Amino acid sequence: MRALTLCAAIALTSLSAVASAQEEEPVAPYVQSDANAGAQPISDPEVLAAFNGRDGIRRIANRTVDLALADPQLGPIFRPFDMVRLRRTLNEHFCYLLGGGCTYTGRDMTTSHADMGVQTRDFNLLVRHLRTAMEEEDVPFAMQNRFLAVLAPMHRDVVAR
Amino acid sequence: MKNALLAAPVCVLATAVGAEALARDLVWGGKLPLTRGVTSIEGGTGAGLATWALIGGNATEDGVGVSAFYTVIPLSDYDFTAYGMAVGLYDRVELSYAHQEFDTGSTGTLLGIGEGFTFEQDIFGVKVRLIGDALYDQDRWLPQIAVGVQYKQAEHGALISALGGEDDSGLDVYVSATKILLDRSLVLNATVRATDANQFGLLGFGGDQQGDRTAQVELSGAYMLSDRLLVGAEYRTRPDNLGFAAEDDGYDVFAAYAVTDNLTLVAGYVELGSIATFDDQNGAYLSLQIGF
Numbered sequence: 455m456r457a458l459t460l461c462a463a464i465a466l467t468s469l470s471a472v473a474s475a476q477e478e479e480p481v482a483p484y485v486q487s488d489a490n491a492g493a494q495p496i497s498d499p500e501v502l503a504a505f506n507g508r509d510g511i512r513r514i515a516n517r518t519v520d521l522a523l524a525d526p527q528l529g530p531i532f533r534p535f536d537m538v539r540l541r542r543t544l545n546e547h548f549c550y551l552l553g554g555g556c557t558y559t560g561r562d563m564t565t566s567h568a569d570m571g572v573q574t575r576d577f578n579l580l581v582r583h584l585r586t587a588m589e590e591e592d593v594p595f596a597m598q599n600r601f602l603a604v605l606a607p608m609h610r611d612v613v614a615r
Numbered sequence: 616m617k618n619a620l621l622a623a624p625v626c627v628l629a630t631a632v633g634a635e636a637l638a639r640d641l642v643w644g645g646k647l648p649l650t651r652g653v654t655s656i657e658g659g660t661g662a663g664l665a666t667w668a669l670i671g672g673n674a675t676e677d678g679v680g681v682s683a684f685y686t687v688i689p690l691s692d693y694d695f696t697a698y699g700m701a702v703g704l705y706d707r708v709e710l711s712y713a714h715q716e717f718d719t720g721s722t723g724t725l726l727g728i729g730e731g732f733t734f735e736q737d738i739f740g741v742k743v744r745l746i747g748d749a750l751y752d753q754d755r756w757l758p759q760i761a762v763g764v765q766y767k768q769a770e771h772g773a774l775i776s777a778l779g780g781e782d783d784s785g786l787d788v789y790v791s792a793t794k795i796l797l798d799r800s801l802v803l804n805a806t807v808r809a810t811d812a813n814q815f816g817l818l819g820f821g822g823d824q825q826g827d828r829t830a831q832v833e834l835s836g837a838y839m840l841s842d843r844l845l846v847g848a849e850y851r852t853r854p855d856n857l858g859f860a861a862e863d864d865g866y867d868v869f870a871a872y873a874v875t876d877n878l879t880l881v882a883g884y885v886e887l888g889s890i891a892t893f894d895d896q897n898g899a900y901l902s903l904q905i906g907f
Contacts (some may be wrong), residue, residue: 575645575674603798
C-alpha cells in the first residue's frame with residue numbers, strides 16, 4: 455500500500471512536471487494591451503520581409519532564448535522564470551514590433567523585468583544573442599538596426615536602477 | 616583661471632563616481648562592440664582627429680574600464696606619433712593621457728632646427744558626460760553631451776617662443792555631442808573646442824597673429840557596415856595663430872574594425888594642410904587600440 459502510494463506520488467509528480475513543461479505558471483493579473491510592448495510597431499513591410507515574416511520572427515525569438523539560457527552570465531538570470539511564457543510573449547513582442555500583426559499579451563517592460571536585476575552588461579549580452587539569431591536568419595545588418603533602434607530605449611525600463 | 620577650469624570637472628568626477636561606487640558592485644566590461652568609440656590623437660574617445668562625447672573603456676555605468684592606443688601618421692614631410700591611455704569611470708567620466716611626437720626628420724635640416732628634431736607634448740584630459748545616451752536614447756533626438764578639458768604641455772619652450780608662440784602650455788575646453796542613429800546605421804558627432812593650440816599644441820599656444828582661444832569645430836560622420844566595422848569622415852577647423860607659418864583645417868577618412876571586443880584597428884587617410892611652412896601634409900592614419 456505504501457509502495458503504491460509512493461508510486462502514485464511519483465507518477466503525479468512526473469505528470470505535473472510534464473504539464474509544467476508545456477503550460478505557463480500563473481502571473482498576477484494585469485491589463486493586457488499592445489501599449490505594454492513599450493513602442494510603436496515598425497510599419498515598413500520591407501522590415502517584416504527581411505525578418506522572413508512571422509516564421510522567421512518565431513525562430514529568432516526562440517533562438518535568442520536558447521542562446522540566453524546557454525549563456526553563463528544570462529542563464530542564471532533567466533532560469534528562475536517561466537520559459538514557456540517567455541518564449542510566447544517574446545515572440546509576440548517581436549512580432550508586434552516588427553509589424554507582423556500579432557497582439558502583445560505580455561506585461562510592460564518595467565513590470566516584467568522588475569525582479570530580474572538586469573544590468574546594462576546583461577541587456578547588451580541579450581542584444582548580442584539577438585544579433586546572432588538575426589544573423590542566422592540572414593537578416594541584413596541595416597534591418598537588424600531598424601529593429602534594435604525600437605528596442606534600445608527599453609533599456610530605461612529593463613535595467614534595474 | 617586654469618586651476619578653476621581644472622577643478623570643476625574634478626569635483627563633478629568625485630561626486631559622480633563616489634555616489635555610483637557606493638551603490639553597486641563593480642562590473643567589468645559589458646559595452647557592445649565599438650560603442651566605446653576609438654581613441655583620437657589627443658587621447659580621449661573620438662575617432663581620428665575629433666573628440667567625441669563617448670566614454671572610453673569597455674565598462675558600463677556599473678564599472679571601470681581602461682583603453683590604450685598607439686597611432687602613427689606618416690605625413691609628407693614629417694612623422695606624427697601618439698600613444699597613451701584612458702580610464703572610463705562608470706560610463707560617466709573619462710581620464711586620459713596622450714603623448715604626441717612630431718618628428719621633423721630630414722625636414723628639420725631645411726627648417727634649420729636640425730635633422731630629426733622632434734616636437735613633443737603631453738595631453739591630460741578629463742571628460743564628463745552630462746546628459747543623454749548616444750546608444751539607448753533612440754526615441755529621442757537629444758544626443759549624448761559631454762564637456763571636457765585637455766591640458767597640454769609642450770616641450771621646447773624656447774624654440775616655440777622663437778617661432779612666435781606665446782606659451783608652451785595651454786588648456787583646450789570643449790563641448791561634444793554624439794548621436795548614434797541606429798535605424799540609419801549612422802554615428803554623428805559635433806564638437807566645439809575653445810583652443811589656442813598651434814598644430815594641436817606641438818608648436819605651442821597662441822601666437823603673434825592671434826593670442827586668445829578661438830572657437831573651433833570638429834565634425835564626424837560614420838556608417839556602420841557591421842557591429843564591428845565603422846567607416847567615416849571627419850573635418851576639424853584649427854586656429855591660425857603663428858605669423859611664420861599658416862595652419863589649415865584638417866580632415867580624414869577612416870575605417871575602424873573591432874577585431875575582438877578588446878582590440879580595434881583603425882586605418883585611414885589624413886590631410887592636415889600646411890605645417891611649419893611645408894604645404895600639403897597628408898598621409899596614412901594607422902592606429903592600434905586595446906580596451907577592457
